[in-house]
Amino acid sequence: MNQPTKDSSYRAHDLIAEDIDAYLHQHQHKSLLRFITCGSVDDGKSTLIGRLLYDSKMIFEDQLAALEADSKRVGTQGQNIDFALLVDGLAAEREQGITIDVAYRFFATDRRKFIVADTPGHEQYTRNMVTGASTADLAVILIDARKGVLTQTRRHSYLAHLIGIRNIVLAVNKMDLIEYDREKYEAIVADYGSFAASIGITAFTPIPISGFLGDNVTTRSENMPWYTGLPLMEHLETVELDVTADQSKPFRLPVQWVCRPNLDFRGFAGQIATGRVRTGDAVRVLPSGRTSTVARIVTLDGDLAEACAGQSVMLTLDDEVDCSRGDVLSVANDPPEVANQFESTLVWMSDEELRPGRPYWMKIGTQFVSVQVHAPKYQVNVNTMEHLAAKTLGLNAIGVVTLTTDKPIVFEPYDANRDLGGFILIDKFTNGTVAAGMLHFALRRSQNVHWQALEITRDAHAEQKHQRPRLLWFTGLSGAGKSTIANLVEKRLHALGKHSFLLDGDNVRHGLNKDLGFTDADRVENIRRVGEVAKLMTDAGLIVLTAFISPFRAERQMVRDMLPPGEFVEIHIDTALAEAERRDVKGLYRKARAGQLKNFTGIDSPYEAPEHPEIRIDTAQMSPEQAAEHIVEHLLALEAQGAA
Amino acid sequence: MTALTHLQRLEAESIHILREVVAETDKPVMLYSVGKDSAVMLHLARKAFFPAPPPFPLLHVDTTWKFRAMYEMRERMAKESGMELLVHQNPEAKARGINPFDHGPLHTDMWKTEGLKQALDLHGFDAAFGGARRDEEKSRAKERIFSFRSANHRWDPKNQRPELWKLYNARKHKGETIRVFPISNWTELDIWQYIHLEQIPIVPLYMAAPRPTVWRDGLLLMVDDERFPLRPGEQPVMRSVRFRTLGCYPLTGAVESTASTLTEVIQETLLTTTSERQGRAIDHDQAASMEKKKQEGYF
Numbered sequence: 056m057n058q059p060t061k062d063s064s065y066r067a068h069d070l071i072a073e074d075i076d077a078y079l080h081q082h083q084h085k086s087l088l089r090f091i092t093c094g095s096v097d098d099g100k101s102t103l104i105g106r107l108l109y110d111s112k113m114i115f116e117d118q119l120a121a122l123e124a125d126s127k128r129v130g131t132q133g134q135n136i137d138f139a140l141l142v143d144g145l146a147a148e149r150e151q152g153i154t155i156d157v158a159y160r161f162f163a164t165d166r167r168k169f170i171v172a173d174t175p176g177h178e179q180y181t182r183n184m185v186t187g188a189s190t191a192d193l194a195v196i197l198i199d200a201r202k203g204v205l206t207q208t209r210r211h212s213y214l215a216h217l218i219g220i221r222n223i224v225l226a227v228n229k230m231d232l233i234e235y236d237r238e239k240y241e242a243i244v245a246d247y248g249s250f251a252a253s254i255g256i257t258a259f260t261p262i263p264i265s266g267f268l269g270d271n272v273t274t275r276s277e278n279m280p281w282y283t284g285l286p287l288m289e290h291l292e293t294v295e296l297d298v299t300a301d302q303s304k305p306f307r308l309p310v311q312w313v314c315r316p317n318l319d320f321r322g323f324a325g326q327i328a329t330g331r332v333r334t335g336d337a338v339r340v341l342p343s344g345r346t347s348t349v350a351r352i353v354t355l356d357g358d359l360a361e362a363c364a365g366q367s368v369m370l371t372l373d374d375e376v377d378c379s380r381g382d383v384l385s386v387a388n389d390p391p392e393v394a395n396q397f398e399s400t401l402v403w404m405s406d407e408e409l410r411p412g413r414p415y416w417m418k419i420g421t422q423f424v425s426v427q428v429h430a431p432k433y434q435v436n437v438n439t440m441e442h443l444a445a446k447t448l449g450l451n452a453i454g455v456v457t458l459t460t461d462k463p464i465v466f467e468p469y470d471a472n473r474d475l476g477g478f479i480l481i482d483k484f485t486n487g488t489v490a491a492g493m494l495h496f497a498l499r500r501s502q503n504v505h506w507q508a509l510e511i512t513r514d515a516h517a518e519q520k521h522q523r524p525r526l527l528w529f530t531g532l533s534g535a536g537k538s539t540i541a542n543l544v545e546k547r548l549h550a551l552g553k554h555s556f557l558l559d560g561d562n563v564r565h566g567l568n569k570d571l572g573f574t575d576a577d578r579v580e581n582i583r584r585v586g587e588v589a590k591l592m593t594d595a596g597l598i599v600l601t602a603f604i605s606p607f608r609a610e611r612q613m614v615r616d617m618l619p620p621g622e623f624v625e626i627h628i629d630t631a632l633a634e635a636e637r638r639d640v641k642g643l644y645r646k647a648r649a650g651q652l653k654n655f656t657g658i659d660s661p662y663e664a665p666e667h668p669e670i671r672i673d674t675a676q677m678s679p680e681q682a683a684e685h686i687v688e689h690l691l692a693l694e695a696q697g698a699a
Numbered sequence: 700m701t702a703l704t705h706l707q708r709l710e711a712e713s714i715h716i717l718r719e720v721v722a723e724t725d726k727p728v729m730l731y732s733v734g735k736d737s738a739v740m741l742h743l744a745r746k747a748f749f750p751a752p753p754p755f756p757l758l759h760v761d762t763t764w765k766f767r768a769m770y771e772m773r774e775r776m777a778k779e780s781g782m783e784l785l786v787h788q789n790p791e792a793k794a795r796g797i798n799p800f801d802h803g804p805l806h807t808d809m810w811k812t813e814g815l816k817q818a819l820d821l822h823g824f825d826a827a828f829g830g831a832r833r834d835e836e837k838s839r840a841k842e843r844i845f846s847f848r849s850a851n852h853r854w855d856p857k858n859q860r861p862e863l864w865k866l867y868n869a870r871k872h873k874g875e876t877i878r879v880f881p882i883s884n885w886t887e888l889d890i891w892q893y894i895h896l897e898q899i900p901i902v903p904l905y906m907a908a909p910r911p912t913v914w915r916d917g918l919l920l921m922v923d924d925e926r927f928p929l930r931p932g933e934q935p936v937m938r939s940v941r942f943r944t945l946g947c948y949p950l951t952g953a954v955e956s957t958a959s960t961l962t963e964v965i966q967e968t969l970l971t972t973t974s975e976r977q978g979r980a981i982d983h984d985q986a987a988s989m990e991k992k993k994q995e996g997y998f
Contacts, residue, residue, distance in 0.1 A: 075966040082888075083896060087705035157861075158840045159833050161886045168705040170884055182861055189863040299702065312718045316751035324747070326715045326865070355749040365703050367714035369749065380722055404861055418866050421722070477864045486870035488860040 085163070088291060091172040091187045091220075093211040094197030099228045103197065103266035104160055104173055107288065110273040111162040157187045166292045181437070181451040182404035184214055185491055189477065191215075192296055193222035195287070200233045200263070203243045209250060210437045216256050217400065217453070217493075219473065222294055223251075223259040226287060231265040235278045254440055260294075262287050301364040306330030306338070306386040307467070307475060309420035313379055314369060322353055322369040323378055325421065328474035330386060332370070333361040337387035340378045341465040346387050347372040381422045383465040383475070391475060394497030395463045401428070401456050403448040405482065405489035411447060412515030415489065417460060419478035425461040426480065427519065432456065448490075457498065469493035516596030520554045523694060524593035524622055527686070529602045530611060530665060531628035532657050533643055534635035536674050536682075537602040540628060543683035545600055551687075556592055558585055559602040573654045579610055586614035593622060598690075606662045621693075626686060627668040632657045634675070706893055709885055713740075714747040715865055716844060716881040717828070721754055723869035724826040724877065728785070730815070731757040731776075733769040734945045735901050736830035738776075739890050740882055742899045744828075745780055756783035758827070760818055762810035763788055764799055764947035766923050772902045787818035799949040800928055806947070816852045819876060826869070826877045834886045844883050850874030891965045904942045906964060907956040911935035918952035943968070 070078045092100045160171040172187030188194065194215040198208055215223060225247055233239050244261045251259055262271055263282055270276035273288040285293070307328040314322035332338070336349045352359040353369045362368045370384065378384070385391055403409055409428060417426040431454035434445035448454045469476030480490040517524050527544065529537040538559050548555045564571075568584055571577040582605050589599045605611055615623040635657070636644040647655035654660045665671075670689055672682045703711070720727050729744060731737050744753040757780070759773055777784035789797075792809040799806045819827060833840045843859050845867045860868050871877060882890075894901060911922045913933045920927075922935040927949065929935070940953035941964065958967045 071966055071969045075962050078969075079892060079895060079962065079965065083704060083706060083892060085705050086702055087708050159884065160840065161834045161884070163886070163888065168886075168889070186861040186863050190865075296702070311715070312722045314748060314751050320750060322750070324718055326711055353750065355746045363703075365708060365711055367711040367718070367747070416870065418868065421719075473864060477866070479861075479863060479866045479868060481868050481870055486868070486872060488863075488868045491861070491863045 081165070082163075085166065085168050086296060087168050087170070088193060088294070088296065089170045089172070089191050090193040090195060090222075090291065091174050091184070091191040091215070092195045092197060093174050093184055093187075093215070094228070095199065095202075095205055095207040098197040098199045099266045100173060100197055103195075103226070103228065103264070103272070104171055106266050106269060106272050107169075107171070108160060108162050110269070110288070111164055157183045164288065164292055169291065181210065181214065181453075182402065182491075184211060185218060185402050185404075188215055188218040188220060189491070191218075191220055193224065193291070193294065194220045195224045195226050196259075197226050197228050198243060198247070200227050200229045200236075200239065200243065204246050204250060206438045208247070209440075212247075212251060212256060213254055213435075213437055213440060216254055219469065219493075223256060224287070224290065225259050225261040227261060227263045228266055230263045230270060230276075230279065231268050235263070235270075235276075237279070237281045260284070260290060262290065301329045302331055304329035304364070304472070305389040305391075306332050306336070306384075307391060307472060308332070308368070308370070308384040309422070309465075309474060310378060310380055310382045310384060311421050320371070321375075322371050323384060324367070324369045325384075326367045326474075327362060327364050328420070329364050329472055331361055331363045332368075332386075334358075338372070339385050339387045339390045340376055341383040341385055341390055342393040342463055343377060343382070344390070345376045347374045347376045349373075381420075383420065391465050391467045391472070392497055393463045393465050395460045396498040397458045397460075397466070398432075398495045398498060399456055399458050399478075399492045400495065401431075401448060401454055401480075401490050401492045403450060403452045403454075403490050405487060406450050407482070407485075407489070408450070409448040409490070410518060412512070412518040414461070414483065414519050416481035416483055417458075417464075417478050418481065419464060419466065419476075419494075420474050422464050424464055425483075427459045427461075427515070428480070429457045429459070458492075458494075466494050466497070468495055470495075513594040513596065516594065518596075520596045522553055522596065522598060524596055525598045525624055525690065525693075526589050526593055526614070526618055526622055527598065527600045527624050527626055527690070528605070528611065528614065529600065529626045529628055530605045530668075532630055532632060532635045532662055533604055533655070534638050534640055535628040535630035536672075536679055537604075537628045539679050540672065540682045540686070541600045541602040543679055544686050547683060547687045548598060548690075553598055554596065555598040555600060557600045557602070558589060563588075563603075573652075575654070575660070578606070578654075582607075582610040582614065586610075586617055589614070590617045593618060604656050604662070606656045606660065608663045608665070611665065624670065624690070624693075625665055625668040626670045626672065627665045628672050628674060628682075629664070630674045706889065706896065709882075709889060710743065710746070710893070712865070712884065713743045713881040716867070716879065717744055717747040717753075719867050720826050720828070720869065720877075720879050721748070723867075726822070726824050727755045727826040727828065727879075728758045728819075728822065728824040729753070729755055729782075729828040730830070731759050731773070731784075732830065732945075733759070733765065733773050733776075733902060734830070735890055735894060735905060736832065736882060736885075738899050738901050739885070739893055740828060740830045741776060741780060742897060743881060752781040755828075756785050758785045758787065758818055758822075758824075760811060760814045761786050761788045762806070762814070762947050763793070764806075764810075764926075764949060766902070766904055766921070766945060766948045766951075768902050768904050769945060772900070776900070785818070785822070787814055787821070789814035789817055798926075799947050806950075810947075819852070824876065825871070826879055828879050828881060830882055831880045832885050832887070832890075833883050839883075842880070842883075844880050845869060846878045846880065847871065848876045848878060852876070887968065888965075891961075891968060895961055895965060901961075902945060904945060906961070907939050907941040907959045909937045910940050910953070912938045912940055912953060919955065920951070921948055921953055923948040 092104060094100045158173045160173060162169050172191060174184040174187040196211055227240055227243055240263045262284060263279055264271040264287055270278055271286045273286055275286050307330060308325045309328060310323050311325040314324055332349055334349050337346060338349055339346050350371045350373045352362050411428060411430040414425045414427050417424050431445045431448055433442040434452055434454040436443055437453055445454055467475040476494045478492050479488050482489045529541050531537050541557055545555050545557050563585060568581050571581050585601055585603060589601055592599045639645055646652045647658040656662050670686055748754060757777060789810055797806055797809045831839055843862050848854055912919050913935055938955055939957050941956045942951060942953050945951060956967060958964045
């Protein structure tokens with residue numbers, strides 16, 4: 056085993072020893088490169104990262120001693136140092152011998168500081184790679200030289216490209232195991248090149264390496280004189296960063312927090328997403344569109360004249376414009392768009408699959424809104440890049456969807472602005488982060504109308520309310536207690552967070568049905584209209600309660616037939632005629648008996664009691680409160696059945 | 700065009716995180732351990748909210764066994780920052796006289812782990828900033844910046860929320876709390892460079908000076924006060940020493956050094972060949988010990 060060479064190109068130690076001030080000055084001006092490594096399970100990622108840490112002298116003696124002991128105990132490299140053990144952090148992974156989560160590592164050379172996201176190659180952990188890639192400037196895609204381009208190589212490349220990484224390194228690893236064979240290497244590079252082009256990757260840097268032995272990692276390999284490019288470390292140190300690109304875009308500052316220490320100061324804090332800002336610049340507050348001028352750029356060390364993308368700043372404005380967390384400050388003459396419906400790519404990250412129509416929380420920049428995701432247009436097969444029809448998205452699935460937010464948001468396409476185009480979805484119940492997404496463009500109004508007609512189904516309405524629509528149809532004699540009990544039921548449902556509406560004689564007879572009297576024909580029409588209204592309301596996802604005498608079985612059956620099976624719940628408020636007449640709350644029985652009211656149910660018009668009501672309430676046995684409790688319990692039991 | 704340096708990028712990220720927590724949680728607190736990482740975190744907080752003072756208190760979970768110089772620094776920084784300082788000492792540990800000499804791991808468990816849980820519950824804090832860095836230790840390398848704890852303060856490393864871009868999901872259930880690590884992505888060297896650049900005050904113990912010390916169990920310990928029980932034959936010797944990390948003085952090993960200025964300390968740090976936690980007893984217990992402690996609620 057070749058022990059790692061210590062004669063790397065880093066002369067830092069001499070400078071540290073001789074002139075620490077010069078060294079510090081040099082190192083304060085280092086840039087930062089964040090990158091990810093990705094590859095399949097056995098491609099040697101952890102070994103490579105361990106090697107980079109080791110060769111950049113980030114491994115201390117005590118860690119090395121522990122590493123040597125660990126290598127002998129649990130290592131997979133025999134008596135040799137197992138560099139992978141340096142980076143396989145959690146105890147569970149050590150036992151399994153694979154990394155199972157995103158881990159961040161740090162090392163530095165004279166020229167740059169590096170943050171590495173170590174992302175697993177294991178099939179079910181696509182979400183971890185997307186997570187690691189979201190903050191990366193560069194991706195190192197590892198290939199086992201013996202295996203060539205694999206399905207997972209394609210997936211990782213696709214994901215890196217999807218998340219917007221422009222710098223891609225193809226590290227063909229384990230060259231030592233194919234005798235440093237140039238032809239095999241070039242065949243792999245050509246194979247990868249044609250695949251990369253097919254998904255839109257226009258440039259990548261191939262490097263033949265051995266992470267295990269150190270070939271072309273920090274120093275040029277003597278085993279591959281035919282390779283004329285840079286070793287991996289040198290490439291990472293010198294590759295041009297896209298750091299200035301964001302600064303040349305229009306100014307955008309998502310407002311994070313408003314600072315009001317006293318009445319005279321109002322500062323708007325946030326991290327500049329793109330562009331630059333100077334005092335005196337005209338700015339616009341989105342979504343309101345109001346304009347103002349930058350008065351100061353405030354810092355603890357004194358005011359700044361200007362600030363640029365990437366900096367966390369505090370601005371004050373000349374006017375008292377309304378501006379709070381979630382708003383975006385923008386250059387006045389080139390503001391971002393505001394919209395509420397988008398086409399977007401989603402990466403699903405939760406075990407519980409996407410529920411189209413259900414509202415989720417969406418966090419985009421500092422904006423936090425409720426959003427509905429509609430059934431995917433298609434899912435992308437991340438191995439073949441094929442578009443597949445899909446009704447939903449499961450863990451690690453990637454698809455293109457339409458999103459509708461409950462209020463307009465300030466956004467830019469992800470390609471133009473990661474901060475205003477990248478978002479996460481949060482499950483409202485579990486609070487978990489269930490998806491990451493990238494907005495592409497806003498859908499125009501004409502498309503909205505078309506799409507709404509097709510897509511907002513009654514299931515979508517109900518899903519939004521987290522309930523199954525029902526029609527609780529209270530029937531019984533006048534004075535039986537229908538409205539009283541229905542009212543109590545609705546109060547309880549409301550307290551349970553259910554969305555409901557009560558239709559009764561009071562709010563229907565005076566408006567919708569004021570043209571109707573009490574003849575048998577009008578009674579039928581009355582019930583038909585109530586049924587139709589109730590049906591619309593259940594289509595809207597509501598739990599509807601109706602309190603009408605509704606004396607005829609046929610009309611009740613007619614309404615039952617309007618609704619999907621199970622939604623019509625007939626509740627017979629069963630009170631003896633004598634008892635109802637004794638109560639006579641509205642004095643109607645007295646009038647009817649006196650002949651002043653014609654066609655009064657129970658007196659001169661029949662009441663056809665339900666034969667098989669879902670619920671029967673005997674008001675002689677139950678108080679209205681008990682009756683209401685009984686009905687709510689019945690309803691909850693139905694919900695539980697439906698969910699099971 | 701001005702390319703930001705790595706320190707400027709780290710600073711901007713940390714400030715973003717600090718502000719995000721203040722905007723999205725009900726009652727945050729900053730855990731202040733008086734060490735250099737805490738010093739940097741506090742400095743970043745003052746920058747993040749200037750001209751307002753940071754809108755949360757400082758909490759020191761005290762073991763009563765810190766170096767005297769740390770207590771002096773604590774009082775000074777509370778005054779300078781204009782922030783409220785809360786000090787919590789676990790009353791049960793106090794009553795039972797738990798100390799690092801007689802009680803071994805129980806000392807850390809009672810004073811720090813239990814003390815922290817007590818203090819968070821007592822004040823009802825729902826988010827606590829901590830100065831942990833990912834480069835310190837392997838289990839930290841995988842911990843999220845927003846790290847959730849159950850109502851029982853337990854960490855579940857297998858059930859962490861993905862953190863993408865700079866979007867942090869701070870939604871939590873009643874009873875859950877969040878530990879937030881704004882300097883996760885800083886390394887020890889970044890910390891030193893930033894202290895140097897920003898002239899951040901730190902406890903003088905980080906700089907070498909003649910101090911009374913004894914060698915014990917492989918650690919060079921400072922006899923900071925009269926509570927230090929000397930074993931037969933032990934005699935404190937004045938040695939020029941400094942500390943790379945600061946904790947309870949009977950548990951924190953010094954290194955022999957003549958680096959008495961900040962730049963000399965940085966110089967020595969850069970040339971050193973052992974990692975900084977090596978001077979701490981807690982990590983040596985067993986493999987993956989920190990991960991276990993964290994699952995149990997240690998910060």
